[in-house]
Amino acid sequence: MMHREAIPRVVVKLLIPFLLLYALYVQFHGELGPGGGFQAGVIVATAVILYGLIFGLAEAKRIVPPRLIEVLVPLGVVIYAGVGFAGLLAGGNYLDYFVLDPDPVHGQERGIFWVEVGVLVTVSSTMTAIYYAFSGRGR
Amino acid sequence: MIDALIYGALILLLIATAIGMARTRSLFAVVALGGIYSFLMALALLVLDAVDVSMTEASVGAGISTVLLLGTLYLTRLHETLPIRLSPAPLAMSVITGLALLYGVVHLPPFGDPSTPMHRHVAPRYLEDVVRETGVPNAVTAVLASYRGYDTLGETTVIFTAGIGVLLLLRRRRRQPSDGKDKAGR
Amino acid sequence: MSGLPNPLHWLHAAVVVLMVIGLYVVVARGNLIKKLVGLGVFQTSVYLLYIAPGKVFGGSAPIIAEGITVYSNPLPHVLILTAIVVGIATLALGLALVVRIHEEYGTIEEDEILDRDGPA
Numbered sequence: 001m002m003h004r005e006a007i008p009r010v011v012v013k014l015l016i017p018f019l020l021l022y023a024l025y026v027q028f029h030g031e032l033g034p035g036g037g038f039q040a041g042v043i044v045a046t047a048v049i050l051y052g053l054i055f056g057l058a059e060a061k062r063i064v065p066p067r068l069i070e071v072l073v074p075l076g077v078v079i080y081a082g083v084g085f086a087g088l089l090a091g092g093n094y095l096d097y098f099v100l101d102p103d104p105v106h107g108q109e110r111g112i113f114w115v116e117v118g119v120l121v122t123v124s125s126t127m128t129a130i131y132y133a134f135s136g137r138g139r
Numbered sequence: 140m141i142d143a144l145i146y147g148a149l150i151l152l153l154i155a156t157a158i159g160m161a162r163t164r165s166l167f168a169v170v171a172l173g174g175i176y177s178f179l180m181a182l183a184l185l186v187l188d189a190v191d192v193s194m195t196e197a198s199v200g201a202g203i204s205t206v207l208l209l210g211t212l213y214l215t216r217l218h219e220t221l222p223i224r225l226s227p228a229p230l231a232m233s234v235i236t237g238l239a240l241l242y243g244v245v246h247l248p249p250f251g252d253p254s255t256p257m258h259r260h261v262a263p264r265y266l267e268d269v270v271r272e273t274g275v276p277n278a279v280t281a282v283l284a285s286y287r288g289y290d291t292l293g294e295t296t297v298i299f300t301a302g303i304g305v306l307l308l309l310r311r312r313r314r315q316p317s318d319g320k321d322k323a324g325r
Numbered sequence: 326m327s328g329l330p331n332p333l334h335w336l337h338a339a340v341v342v343l344m345v346i347g348l349y350v351v352v353a354r355g356n357l358i359k360k361l362v363g364l365g366v367f368q369t370s371v372y373l374l375y376i377a378p379g380k381v382f383g384g385s386a387p388i389i390a391e392g393i394t395v396y397s398n399p400l401p402h403v404l405i406l407t408a409i410v411v412g413i414a415t416l417a418l419g420l421a422l423v424v425r426i427h428e429e430y431g432t433i434e435e436d437e438i439l440d441r442d443g444p445a
Contacts, residue, residue: 026194030277030280031275031276031277031280031281032275032276032277033190033277034190034191034193034194034277034279035191035194035277035280036191036277036279036280036283036284038195038199039191039194039195039198042195042198042199042202042203043198045203046198046203049206070306073299073302073303074299076295076299077292077295077296077299080291080292080295081292084288084292095288095289095292097285097288104272105271105272105273105274106274108272108273108274108275109273109274109275111284111285112273112275112280112281112284112285115284115291116280116284118295119291119295122295122298122299122302123295123298125302126298126299126301126302127203129302129305129306130207130301130302130305131206131207131210133305133306133308133309133310134207134210134211134214134305134309135210136309137214137309
């Protein structure tokens with residue numbers, strides 16, 4: 001006596017870890033191949049939306065609470081602007097990366113990494129917040 | 140030759156999908172055709188060597204856009220109520236704009252030629268120096284995050300603003316007709 | 326212009342055709358959701374218009390690798406990445422407005438909304 005929606009539930013529960021892993025792969029390999037913060041952020045949001053579609057909005061809100069999303073949306077912009085200020089504090093102009101490390105190439109890599117993390121955080125949390133807003137409206 | 144066939148096939152499919160979107164009255168069909176259109180556009184961008192852009196267009200255009208449009212359809216209605224008729228004045232205006240654009244577009248430099256002005260100014264400098272200066276082989280990511288980092292800061296702020304705007308518009312539950320004040324909360 | 330059919334001129338003509346279709350849908354149709362989708366068609370045709378001149382025959386994607394000397398131009402890709410993300414921000418806000426309009430007016434057809442508002 002199988003529940004009618006057993007197949008989507010099982011398949012989605014198997015798929016979501018791979019989706020998140022792929023999002024992390026796209027994020028960190030954005031420097032070596034196509035990818036980067038935007039694509040990875042959208043894939044993370046897609047994982048949350050898929051979970052919300054199959055298991056219900058309340059279940060998705062239990063796992064990724066809206067308060068956390070409200071904190072994360074501006075946090076990405078703060079990280080990005082913070083990297084700029086770190087460049088100021090280290091002696092260069094705003095958003096200079098080469099002063100972040102004694103070796104300028106390493107400083108560039110470090111700056112690019114943190115900037116992409118900021119973009120990932122903002123994009124994923126904004127797409128999730130928009131989905132929560134639309135589907136929580138009700139009719 | 141094969142390239143020309145691929146371009147031609149993609150162009151025909153894109154135009155057919157766009158005309159289908161303009162002529163159908165069922166909004167659900169419009170959203171589904173929009174997803175197909177985004178995937179075809181991602182293919183066309185891939186054939187033109189824009190791999191980052193193709194990935195972004197596929198995930199954003201065919202993924203998030205479709206989800207948001209379907210959510211809106213759920214909250215509003217599924218069909219366009221007025222019949223489809225060809226309005227002459229907007230059609231004339233669009234065609235005149237198209238002809239003006241064609242006139243401007245015909246004078247662009249030839250396709251695929253590496254000696255056009257756009258390939259000789261800043262782009263060779265970026266392509267030659269990107270690994271030496273930033274250590275990142277993906278030129279698009281390096282230009283986006285390092286050489287043109289301010290623009291990306293502005294873009295992140297735009298996404299943030301869109302999120303804030305949607306939250307402001309859709310946050311409260313809708314005003315119930317039974318009581319006079321609307322309920323705050325999620 | 327050379328004698329044999331050059332793919333770029335097809336591509337440019339196709340981009341202009343797509344722009345015309347998108348523009349017509351935005352101006353002529355009254356349904357708000359269809360207007361937004363038409364705007365999306367217009368925007369994606371502009372992306373194609375930007376990226377097509379960046380392609381170099383015999384080049385590869387602008388990811389530096391051993392043994393490849395000719396690359397396509399990376400600058401249009403950067404600009405269009407920003408444009409795509411701004412496009413979806415616009416779409417999300419537009420759809421939120423459509424939802425609120427439907428709740429207030431009960432319809433998403435432009436003519437009916439203007440009738441209900443009456444002469445301004």
